[in-house]
Amino acid sequence: MALAGVRVIELAGLVPAPLCGMILSDFGAKVVRIDRTTAAANVDVLARGKRSVALDLKKPEGVGVLNQLCNQSDVLIEPFRQGVMERLGLGPEVLLEQNPKLIYARLTGFGQSGQYSKCAGHDINFIAVSGLLSKFGRKWEKPYAPLNVVADFAGGGVMCAMGIILALYERMRSGKGQVIDASMVSCCF
Secondary structure (H helix, E strand, C coil): CCCCCEEEEEEECCCHHHHHHHHHHHHEEEEEEEECCCCCCCCHHHHEEEEEEEECCCCHHHHHHHHHHHCCCCCCEEECCCCCCHHHHCCHHHHHHHCCCCEEEEEEECCCCCCCCCCCCCHHHHHHHHHHHHCCCCCCCCCCCCCHHHHHHHHHHHHHHHHHHHHEEEEEEEEHEEEEEEEHHHHCC
């Protein structure tokens, strides 16, 4: 498998991050999903090929365990809004200093900067803000809302996975990790 030996930490989130992790797992990466300790048990079809660990990131012990896991990993997939990881003491500056080869993938709706960076959203919001929603439907009619495959799947999960694979390839040359800012709005342009 192309990604055999690659260790990935995926922080639990909605569809884009789990899809990204599943794609990497399907190509041989060892993916460990970090779930919330309060999450309800359910069947997650995007958990294929992954291991799962529940951590409470609101407690120092949980943050410490995640920090140790990131020090031993190649990739971190992080689906939170701008500033969340920094408040936990797990921002890219901290983790890349400890593990300079880490690929720190930030997968958000609006990216890490700009007027919407701290806003929550969903697929329909992302394709509307990007202008793509106007292309769905007939002229002179309201646009049709597509399934959540445009921003969440294609613009989010797939584009982030591609960014991670390219960053891993570049790391073979430079020996250095990097931060990927996969914004679903930007990926829909």
